[in-house]
Amino acid sequence: MSSIQPIRNDLAVADPAIELINVTRRFVSPTGKTLTALSDFTMTVGRGEFVAVVGPTGCGKSTTLNLVTGLAKPSAGEVRLMGGPVKGIDPRVGFSFQKDALFPWKNVIDNVMAGPLFRGRSKAEAERAAKDWLARVGLSKFLHHYPHQLSGGMRKRVALAQTFINEPEILLMDEPFSALDVQTRTVMHEELLKLWAERQASVVFVTHDLEEAVALADKVYVLTAGPATVKSVYRIELPRPRVVSEIRYDQNFIDYCKTIWEDLRQEVETSYRRASQAA
Amino acid sequence: MANITMDSPVTGVAPATFRPGTSDKEIEAAALKAIKRRKQLVLFWQLVILFGALGLWQVASDQAWIDPFFYASPSAVAERLYDWAVNGTTEGSLWYNLGVTMEEALIGFFTGSIAGVVVGIGLGRNQFLSDIFSVYIKAINSIPRVVLAPIFIMIMGLGLASKVALAFVMVFFVVFANAFQGVREADRDMIANARILGASDWQVTRAVVVPSAMSWIFASLHVSFGFAIIGAIVGEFVGARFGIGQLISIAKGTFDAAGMFAAIVLVMVVTLAAEWIMTAIENRLAKWRPQQSLDTH
Numbered sequence A: 001m002s003s004i005q006p007i008r009n010d011l012a013v014a015d016p017a018i019e020l021i022n023v024t025r026r027f028v029s030p031t032g033k034t035l036t037a038l039s040d041f042t043m044t045v046g047r048g049e050f051v052a053v054v055g056p057t058g059c060g061k062s063t064t065l066n067l068v069t070g071l072a073k074p075s076a077g078e079v080r081l082m083g084g085p086v087k088g089i090d091p092r093v094g095f096s097f098q099k100d101a102l103f104p105w106k107n108v109i110d111n112v113m114a115g116p117l118f119r120g121r122s123k124a125e126a127e128r129a130a131k132d133w134l135a136r137v138g139l140s141k142f143l144h145h146y147p148h149q150l151s152g153g154m155r156k157r158v159a160l161a162q163t164f165i166n167e168p169e170i171l172l173m174d175e176p177f178s179a180l181d182v183q184t185r186t187v188m189h190e191e192l193l194k195l196w197a198e199r200q201a202s203v204v205f206v207t208h209d210l211e212e213a214v215a216l217a218d219k220v221y222v223l224t225a226g227p228a229t230v231k232s233v234y235r236i237e238l239p240r241p242r243v244v245s246e247i248r249y250d251q252n253f254i255d256y257c258k259t260i261w262e263d264l265r266q267e268v269e270t271s272y273r274r275a276s277q278a279a
Numbered sequence B: 001m002a003n004i005t006m007d008s009p010v011t012g013v014a015p016a017t018f019r020p021g022t023s024d025k026e027i028e029a030a031a032l033k034a035i036k037r038r039k040q041l042v043l044f045w046q047l048v049i050l051f052g053a054l055g056l057w058q059v060a061s062d063q064a065w066i067d068p069f070f071y072a073s074p075s076a077v078a079e080r081l082y083d084w085a086v087n088g089t090t091e092g093s094l095w096y097n098l099g100v101t102m103e104e105a106l107i108g109f110f111t112g113s114i115a116g117v118v119v120g121i122g123l124g125r126n127q128f129l130s131d132i133f134s135v136y137i138k139a140i141n142s143i144p145r146v147v148l149a150p151i152f153i154m155i156m157g158l159g160l161a162s163k164v165a166l167a168f169v170m171v172f173f174v175v176f177a178n179a180f181q182g183v184r185e186a187d188r189d190m191i192a193n194a195r196i197l198g199a200s201d202w203q204v205t206r207a208v209v210v211p212s213a214m215s216w217i218f219a220s221l222h223v224s225f226g227f228a229i230i231g232a233i234v235g236e237f238v239g240a241r242f243g244i245g246q247l248i249s250i251a252k253g254t255f256d257a258a259g260m261f262a263a264i265v266l267v268m269v270v271t272l273a274a275e276w277i278m279t280a281i282e283n284r285l286a287k288w289r290p291q292q293s294l295d296t297h
């Protein structure tokens, strides 16, 4: 167990897909008070790499992802994608939301077709691609259902198809499966790993669930209680392809979880202590 | 928003329990029957109340419990409506007068709601403009609209324009306020999702903001046709040559209670018809929304 050691964060990645370099992000309230969500944050994701990010609630995980999408700008430091600076929303990025962000007034196939249509592809082309993706996530029978007629797991699969149809090279996921039950979640993990292996996208996967992080990722980033900085980075040397439903009984997996949890627990405790003091 | 249905209280009826030998088909048939019976019962009581009220009015008037001169009676109102429909009113054909009022109300309604939706969405999407204009909109909104009637009639004359203008301002603010609020309530994640999927600003407005503001906008359209009618009729009270408001005004001048009630009945029928059409359109547009499941005990 003591063989598991964090790696150095600034370890050079040869051909990075995502780089956050000494990034700081401050929020200024209308009354002029500032809140620092990220400070001096550095992170590198290689091409085709699957990175998981864990940290206490409210530390700044979602903020990090927003900086990569281009929805928000850093107050200091630099964010780079595929070797170039982020300028606005990048078409190579796909984002999977924690909450349901499907369009409730569109049926399943129209939801999935939205991306290609926004990007100016023809209707026939978009429809063909959408049917293909819906077949892959096992929803061919539900093309004309509306989101409220689907179960939570099915909605999540529609959301995945909606994101994947744009063939993102960079995939950002903000606690995508946290609202699902354990069985459905395991199924979704398998599907995600399958899609990822096919596409070889670079993934940043934010989660509260350490086991999920270890089961899926090549690298796990542990963040400090807010303002978030990188506390430590672990490389997960579990062989691929992984079977998520079985990996939890693997001794190596258990060792990784134990070690990283020790690390994470201090930050979670700090975070709770602050929250209860503030209250 | 428009479908408020009341559940009948559970009155000591044992909940339907599973009985062996009842197939899905039988349960469905029984449920459909129960639904039908309930609808019939509701309709029955609605009719009882309607005819009860009308009958009471009629009897009270016949027995002179109330003064028929001031309160008329259902039969007098019906006679007056028949007379108007067949022989026309003192101001010409009834249909022409109704047409005039409808024209004013409809033009006011359509222009007012289109302007309300466009301005509401425009300001809702633009923080800077909405910060600038919000104070003026509040100020103008605080004017009771009907006091504008004399001004509009002074400026635009006794014809169509002044009534349309009044109906327009009545409708505009209601629809504007709801469209604006609807835009503000549009889900931020949904907007972010659309943008990341590749939507331009205009596409975000069209594909996300407008549909999500739609239920707010429809809520205001339901009341605003009534407001357009109010605008047209108040305008006609203040000064007009034709229209239902003018008929009411003349009936008042001649102490013709039946005439006033007859005009009110006409307006009621027209407004209810408009409301019915609006609900039908809304239900078609909102087929994506969860239906209330029919739950019969």
Ligand SMILES: Nc1ncnc2c1ncn2[C@@H]1O[C@H](COP(=O)(O)OP(=O)(O)OP(=O)(O)O)[C@@H](O)[C@H]1O
Pocket: A027, A028, A035, A036, A037, A055, A056, A057, A058, A059, A060, A061, A062, A063, A064, A226
């Ligand atoms: N738009 C905003 N304006 C002001 N403060 C913000 C804003 N967004 C986030 N914050 C603050 O920044 C901090 C980090 O927020 P963030 O949403 O990134 O946390 P998180 O790690 O994703 O939390 P969780 O795990 O609960 O989702 C929080 O303290 C939050 O209050």
Ligand SMILES: [Mg+2]
Pocket: A061, A062, A063, A174
């Ligand atoms: Mg978050």
